[in-house]
Amino acid sequence: MTQAIDTSLYAAVTDAIRNEASRILSDGTVSAVIGYTAARRRGSAQPIVVSRIEDAAKLIFTPACVNNLAVYLTKAKKEVPKAGRIGVVVKGCDLKALVGLMGESQLTRERLYLIGVPCVGVLASVVQPDTELTSESIAPKCRECDAHLPAGCDYVPAQKPVTPELEKKYAAEIARLEALTPAERWSYWKEQSSKCIKCYACRQVCPFCFCEQCLCDRNKPQMVESTPRPAGNVAWHIVRAMHLAGRCAGCAECERVCPMDIPLNLLNRKMAKELKELFDHEAGFEVNEKGPLATFTEKDDQSFIK
Amino acid sequence: MQKYISEQNLNALLDKLIAEGKRVVAPRLNAGTPLYEPLASAAELVIDRLPRRSGKEAFFPLCEDIMSYEKEGQRVELQDIDPVRFPETVLVGVRPCDAAAIPVLDTVFSWDYKDEFFLERRRKTTIIGLACTQADDACFCSAVGLSPGDPKGADLFLTPLEGGGYACEAFSEKGETLVGAHHELFAEPNGAKALPLAEPQTDAFDLKKVKQWLDEHFEDPSWDTIATRCVGCGACAFVCPACHCFDIVDEGTEKKGKRRKNWDACGFWKFTHHASGHNPRDQQPKRYRNRIMHKFKYYDDKFGQTLCTGCGRCIRLCPVGIDIAAILQQVEAKVE
Ligand code: SF4
Ligand code: SF4
Ligand code: SF4
Ligand code: SF4
Ligand code: SF4
Numbered sequence: 001m002t003q004a005i006d007t008s009l010y011a012a013v014t015d016a017i018r019n020e021a022s023r024i025l026s027d028g029t030v031s032a033v034i035g036y037t038a039a040r041r042r043g044s045a046q047p048i049v050v051s052r053i054e055d056a057a058k059l060i061f062t063p064a065c066v067n068n069l070a071v072y073l074t075k076a077k078k079e080v081p082k083a084g085r086i087g088v089v090v091k092g093c094d095l096k097a098l099v100g101l102m103g104e105s106q107l108t109r110e111r112l113y114l115i116g117v118p119c120v121g122v123l124a125s126v127v128q129p130d131t132e133l134t135s136e137s138i139a140p141k142c143r144e145c146d147a148h149l150p151a152g153c154d155y156v157p158a159q160k161p162v163t164p165e166l167e168k169k170y171a172a173e174i175a176r177l178e179a180l181t182p183a184e185r186w187s188y189w190k191e192q193s194s195k196c197i198k199c200y201a202c203r204q205v206c207p208f209c210f211c212e213q214c215l216c217d218r219n220k221p222q223m224v225e226s227t228p229r230p231a232g233n234v235a236w237h238i239v240r241a242m243h244l245a246g247r248c249a250g251c252a253e254c255e256r257v258c259p260m261d262i263p264l265n266l267l268n269r270k271m272a273k274e275l276k277e278l279f280d281h282e283a284g285f286e287v288n289e290k291g292p293l294a295t296f297t298e299k300d301d302q303s304f305i306k
Numbered sequence: 307m308q309k310y311i312s313e314q315n316l317n318a319l320l321d322k323l324i325a326e327g328k329r330v331v332a333p334r335l336n337a338g339t340p341l342y343e344p345l346a347s348a349a350e351l352v353i354d355r356l357p358r359r360s361g362k363e364a365f366f367p368l369c370e371d372i373m374s375y376e377k378e379g380q381r382v383e384l385q386d387i388d389p390v391r392f393p394e395t396v397l398v399g400v401r402p403c404d405a406a407a408i409p410v411l412d413t414v415f416s417w418d419y420k421d422e423f424f425l426e427r428r429r430k431t432t433i434i435g436l437a438c439t440q441a442d443d444a445c446f447c448s449a450v451g452l453s454p455g456d457p458k459g460a461d462l463f464l465t466p467l468e469g470g471g472y473a474c475e476a477f478s479e480k481g482e483t484l485v486g487a488h489h490e491l492f493a494e495p496n497g498a499k500a501l502p503l504a505e506p507q508t509d510a511f512d513l514k515k516v517k518q519w520l521d522e523h524f525e526d527p528s529w530d531t532i533a534t535r536c537v538g539c540g541a542c543a544f545v546c547p548a549c550h551c552f553d554i555v556d557e558g559t560e561k562k563g564k565r566r567k568n569w570d571a572c573g574f575w576k577f578t579h580h581a582s583g584h585n586p587r588d589q590q591p592k593r594y595r596n597r598i599m600h601k602f603k604y605y606d607d608k609f610g611q612t613l614c615t616g617c618g619r620c621i622r623l624c625p626v627g628i629d630i631a632a633i634l635q636q637v638e639a640k641v642e
Pocket of ligand 3: 197200201203257258259260261262
């Protein structure tokens with residue numbers, strides 16, 4: 001049964017974001033604010049970098065504000081203004097990515113001014129931007145959200161998000177895949193990865209794909225077949241899952257943007273589950289100086305060494 | 307030559323073509339995603355959804371081998387691909403925005419260098435177009451001079467009728483030949499009215515004005531506001547019916563491998579990255595500028611055509627909501 005989700009608090013959140021952005025721009029706290037603004041299509045939203053006080057009124061928050069804006073603070077996006085302190089509108093799920101980037105010495109807390117969003121959810125990728133937010137149209141990640149009210153921000157509007165209990169889809173789908181035989185699982189992923197067109201949208205929106213040169217772009221020598229063919233596609237998805245293991249913050253951006261509907265976040269969630277079991281590590285709001293795959297301790301599981 | 311074909315007979319036609327050994331490429335679901343792909347049978351046809359990618363890949367595949375090599379000691383063996391072996395193809399259910407892009411691509415692939423891989427597939431393909439009865443607010447074919455009922459690029463064009471079935475009209479010899487060879491499946495028009503065409507809601511662009519601004523503003527601060535947020539993926543180019551940049555790579559080992567041609571995209575940082583290390587388009591706004599310039603200025607300068615048919619795919623799929631129609635509106639508004 002489709003349940004409606006109450007998004008009425010977003011109007012007040014929008015006002016609060018505008019006021020706060022205008023305040024921190026006028027008193028010089030920040031040089032720019034990265035947030036969302038309305039776009040041409042009915043109900044749509046897009047990222048915007050606001051650096052003039054009068055433009056603060058363009059900021060909005062609606063169920064179409066799907067992007068994780070943390071990507072604009074990575075070195076992969078050098079063009080976005082980097083001078084001074086930067087304000088950024090963050091949902092709880094996106095904040096985990098910023099925290100992860102701090103742990104990887106890509107960002108310092110002092111350079112950021114965080115405007116946290118009390119959030120009841122955003123839309124899934126394939127729907128029209130003006131679709132009403134319901135238990136059907138909501139992004140899969142929001143079904144298992146534990147960050148409706150972001151922690152540790154410089155400013156959070158007073159609104160309290162009220163969210164219904166929703167059925168967890170990733171957990172159920174991972175359980176289904178885990179129950180398959182290895183051969184069945186392999187054929188599932190082979191079919192999914194055969195759709196990949198190597199557009200690299202998944203990599204480009206990921207805050208943790210900030211390498212100046214991706215291994216998969218190398219051609220002298222070529223490390224991974226770069227053409228969208230079976231061997232290279234599978235290699236690409238494995239390389240990415242491995243590189244993101246213990247780093248992925250679970251924002252699900254990679255999955256949202258995949259034009260071929262490949263369920264990439266299932267790989268991420270599975271890796272996160274392994275990391276939790278093996279290293280008791282989870283993406284969250286604590287800055288961890290060293291990720292589990294970048295450190296060695298004697299307590300690490302050694303059972304794979306035969 | 308107006309004819310009528312029922313849904314049942316259209317399916318029968320596709321099954322007959324498949325039985326004749328032809329490759330029938332039409333919208334079908336691939337693990338849930340609608341794509342133009344070869345059908346195993348007409349039962350796979352899913353005609354009511356705009357495929358996620360365009361029809362261009364019937365001639366210009368995502369990736370194809372163009373040569374293979376083998377090397378042993380001093381002996382090097384090169385093996386060409388023989389385009390004569392490309393299959394006879396019927397491309398079915400092609401939307402006006404996809405079909406209209408095909409003659410545009412013909413121009414570039416047969417210009418100074420004749421791309422036999424494209425041209426031979428093109429010669430061997432008959433295109434069955436389909437009028438659109440539904441549009442969303444990303445569609446803007448009518449704003450770039452086309453329409454949901456425009457048969458441009460189609461050999462045979464189907465228009466859905468009230469009460470089912472299609473009006474069918476041939477627009478080329480290929481189309482007539484196809485109808486002639488299967489005349490028993492086509493009937494005389496039954497007088498039924500056509501279903502109302504879709505109505506894209508974007509006002510027509512004055513593409514001359516757009517071009518005029520582009521002619522004069524290669525350098526302009528607004529490129530930054532337009533495109534700083536572009537994340538540099540290839541999604542917009544890869545789903546576009548008119549984009550046609552490709553890359554050529556050798557894959558395999560030193561001893562044995564293939565030379566392959568695969569899609570490229572101006573959004574990628576490697577696009578035009580020179581061997582010297584220099585890249586004339588070293589920032590994302592410059593790469594996005596190339597996308598707009600190529601579509602609405604360079605292609606027009608060179609071939610007198612626009613490289614966008616308003617399918618709206620790039621708008622629906624851009625991860626950061628970059629909307630080419632909104633950008634054209636902004637550019638047009640800059641010209642008095
Ligand atoms: S996961 Fe939580 S914080 Fe993130 S968009 Fe969904 S509801 Fe909001
Ligand atoms: S891998 Fe996907 S879910 Fe994880 S941080 Fe990157 S974009 Fe977000
Ligand atoms: S976004 Fe999807 S299609 Fe594009 S490279 Fe990633 S997995 Fe492949
Ligand atoms: S530029 Fe965008 S709207 Fe125009 S034809 Fe290409 S994908 Fe379609
Ligand atoms: S315009 Fe959008 S789809 Fe195209 S490269 Fe930029 S981010 Fe990707």
